Amino acid sequence: MSERLEDIAAAMVATGKGLLAADESTATIGKRFETIGLASTETSRRDYREMLFRADEAMKAYISGVILYEETLFQKAADGTSLVDVIRAAGAIPGIKVDTGAKPMAKFPGETITEGLDGLAARLKTYYDAGARFAKWRGVISISDTLPSFGAIKANAQALARYAALCQEAGIVPIVEPEVLMDGAPGTHSIERSQEVTELTLRIVFEELNDARVSLEGMILKPSMVIDGKKARKASVADVAERTVAVLKRTVPSAVPGIAFLSGGQSTEEATAHLSAMKAGYDLPWGMTFSYGRALQTEALNAWAGKPENVAAGQRAFSHRAQMCSLAAKGGWKKELEKAA
Template identity: 40%
Template structure:
């Protein structure tokens, strides 16, 4: 049997050679060294609550102007390979009348979209959840491609609660199978799928328990993707940063956290996938940057590009600039945003020299000495 026939018989065998090449090329562009993703896919209600918390009126026009700033801040293209958009944003235009996907592409930033719908609870699992939206996904993907999107991102949230036995095996299987089905639907419609198994930082679990659960979850994910026939080279990962729960009494250094994340990836992350863009998950910019920086210092000869896909870590400091002002401070926000992206870029290369990123007592001592 020839090598070419073996390749066609693996993941992506339902795709043409041209389709596989297009997906692989896009995935590799998303995983450029020193560049990451800006995650601005919050729905109108979520971004609205952030606006209202700092005294900004929530309207479609305010959301449009705000997102335009995130796409046009001078120099942001030096640090961004892509932007994840809410479907609303995908169809909005710049002040000059240019659709945002077209605007992003003109700056070398790939436009993506969040296609999942609402979360719902799995009965009999003590609170575990899954995302809705698979049944209508193929139709919506066609629409997103027509609007200019080249990748998508589906989030499957899980919570570690050892007292309740969560996440349950049922919830892990259901969520990871859903991610695999989403991935192959996206690829069939020409979108690179970002798979996002999001394990919350809430809880009391230790770093060691987090490592074990993250390995179990990701192992189930990749097996499901392979079983579904997903073309692994044409997909990427958006994982949580592996860490102890926020209320865990134990303390860990930033280097211990960085090594824990590399341990998980080395155990299960396929080398065929070009990279992982970590979510911030409620961490501050300093915490997320410190931990990402530690990962890149610890990864050695691991083949993947490890970068960022942050929302709150980048955006909350920007919105703080608007407190008491009553309107968006676009010029100051754009300046701070690019400064934040530079920090994220350095962390993605293991070159950030800031302090922070530990957990518990060791984190507090590090901050006190800074």
């Protein structure tokens, strides 16, 4: 495959394909494993991710790339093959989460700043040598009647831009992920408030990317959808789609090759329905697809349940969900297809 950033970015948002976010931290995947009564060990984490990556039907047809946690980037499958090579053999691109998490931001109560810039240039070289060709950094934006502050948005946007510039210098495509939380405190905000904050956040992010001389053609945007708070009334699918597309058209330059949405606390079906409505209903200047974690994995995790004899069942569940997301990325998902697939 071409090593040009533009070509890698285009491949990441190829029609009908999307990104599997398998970059859960050790702590996060431990919580997921608790739901199926499985202890989180290096081996169990490896076995789970290998189960997903070897689901050939899903990986070859519906997955363009996989975002990995650092541990996974250097792990080997049970047969000794590196997991990076397993992903490549399926025709997908290996990627890596490079931030070290959102931490409380000094002087900004209730807001966070994402850390991980110190030493990032050296780490990116190591990741590139290990096979990663794209990276991900998540900036977290809290939302309420009074949050976010301009200062917190600005600081997170600057960090995203600095990270993106370092990635491109290393030959790695940056996924720029500014997430406006739907499930933060208190989680009661309206969809109108979500639209206002998302638009402001994206405007500032692209100003900082421009100032940092980031090549828009060699990056992917991973935004949250415009959606009301977790504890608020639910807007219709059509309303979410209309508001999200309106914000994107006002803020995202057409030079950006693709937008890969995060699911951000939505249910599996909500994330699928919203993506399909956007793709089906609007003329868009960018590729549009999914970059889902829980919304791709929950059914597979439950079907697998940590048991070797359930690997095939887990892979079937993953393939079904990936197919539904693929249909959504082409604007062709319908609720009745859930049962038919």
